[in-house]
Amino acid sequence: MAPQHEQKSLSPLANLIVDRAIENTNRKLIAGFRNKKNSRPNAKTADPLQAGKDTLAATSSKSAMDVANRGVAWKEILLKSLSAGIGSLATLQFDGEFDLSAADTSSTSQLPEKPGVYVVYDTGGKPVYIGDSTNMRQRWQDGHLNDHRNGNKKGEPYKLSEQLEAGCKVKFVTMDSAETAAALEAYLIKTENPPINKRQELDQEQGTRSNIEAKKLKETLGNATDVALGAGKEALKNSGWQLLEQLTSAAIMAVKDELVDVFMGGAARLKQRVERFLKKIWGVIEKIIAAPLKLLNGIVEFIVNALSKAIRQVYNLARNLFDLAHGTWQLYKGAQSMSREELIQKIVETVIVSGTLVLWDGLEPAIESQLIPLTGVAAPYISCVLSAIGFGLCSYHLQNLVPPIVAYLVDFKTGWNESLEAKREAALQLIKAQENEWLMAEGLVEYAQSVNLLAKEAIDHRERLARHTSVRAIDFSALLPTKRISQES
Secondary structure (H helix, E strand, C coil): CCCCCCCCCCCHHHHHHHHHHHHHHHHHHHHHHHCCCCCCCCCCCCCHHHHHHHHHHHCCHHHHHHHHCHHHHHHHHHHHHHHCCCCCCCCCCCCEEEEEECCECHHHHHCCCCCEEEEEECCCCCEEEEEEECCHHHHHHHHHHHHHHHHHHHCCCCCCHHHHHHCEEEEEEECCCHHHHHHHHHHHHHHHCCCCCCCCCCCCCCCCHHHHHHHHHHCCCCCHHHHHHHHHHHHHHHHHHHHHHHHHHHHHHHHHHHHHHHHCCCCCCHHHHHHHHHHHHHHHHHHHHHCHHHHHHHHHHHHHHHHCHHHHCCCCHHHHHHHHHHHHHHHHHHCCCCCHHHHHHHHHHHHHHHHHHHHHHHHHHHHHHHHHHHHHHHHHHHHHHHHHHHHHHHHHHHHHHHHHHHHHHHHHHHHHHHHHHHHHHHHHHHHHHHHHHHHHHHHHHHHHHHHHHHHHHHHHHHHHHHHHCCCCCCCHHHHCHHHHHHHHC
16 A cells, blocks of 8 residues: 655645635636627637636636626516516506607606616607616617608608607616616517517527626516526526536645645655545535525525625625534534534634625625726736635634634633523522521421310310319429420420
8 A cells, every 4th residue: 555645835824825725716707698788699619718818717706706796687678577467568557658759859858867768668658669778867868869861861761750740759677787778678679579680689699798698687577486496497597507616616625735745755656646636526516415495695696696786796795604603503403512612612713714704705896996097907816816815814823813812712612601500509508508407497387286285185184184173183284395395304
């Protein structure tokens, strides 16, 4: 059997920083892959090189936030399917409407400067055109109306010229994002088939990320059940991608450990290195299996980001809050059965790891945004390293500072509990002693009552004898305890 060589490694601080930099970079790269555009939509062959370029172009904190916040669009579509009836034009509850003509275009000021979908009705009340925009007022004032005027000048009537000259009604519904507006527009064009819209929207594979996500939303529209199922699938995908992040990060770190060992003169054979590598990967899998609740992490992140505007503005905060809550819950459940050392270690891990992760993952987007003017495309990677250094330094120094404080608090709490238990036990003993004294007092009272009764019966018996016989009466009073005690004294 070949000898097992000890693996050489970096210092604890350097190892912590490098591992965190690997995790940060890996997370951004995976987010970039998930959020990349499609440079070759509807292509019949794959192009890994182009996909790699698109991934690197999309690798950023913004991409990571966009990916984490996709639940927001699903939430809006689901809620509006239930409350605004967006499943069909007949049931759609519009946010406003106005009459419009080429002679008087002032009514377009009623349009909000927000994303949304608008429907143009002719004088007969028939829907003839459906459009969407990220800024509906600007789309009409600088787009449709301007194109109508230019068309008249060139003698080339604009597509909405007939409706604008004759007068028309415009109804609109506001949306929260360009993705949801595009999805609703494409769905309504498909189902209503308005005559001026020449083609269906979001029908083929899309190139831009916004339209790729809008196409997913469009394909579930129709009823709330289909939207909910679509949202559920996206949440499960998010959970699966997080598991992939864990495994790929573990694999990269394992390779890093072996490279460090090689450069520092480690003498392990290839077989031993492969075994160590696989053991580390299996360790991650075992942790996932042993803690099935962690599988919900991606689903929770998807939902929490959708529900909380404050949380989705901070990169990966929902993920870190889940880890913090999960660690705290596990700590609470196991606190009674843990030894003092285990309890201190778990508290320190929960406070330091989760706390510093929340801090530095929140700061990283700000660091990246400041670096972009200086370093350009390198900003995401430099910010990963700077965030890792901050996390490493904080964690390293807190590892020396926090444990004594936690140990003091644990010992104080334990001592207080022991003192309280001792006081409780002493109080119980006092109560038990008092109960015994009461029992003894009750016994003495019963004894005294029985003696008095016996003396009374003896006196009555003497008096009866004295009345019926001349025999000298016997003095029974001497039998009374009080008299006997007095004579003895």
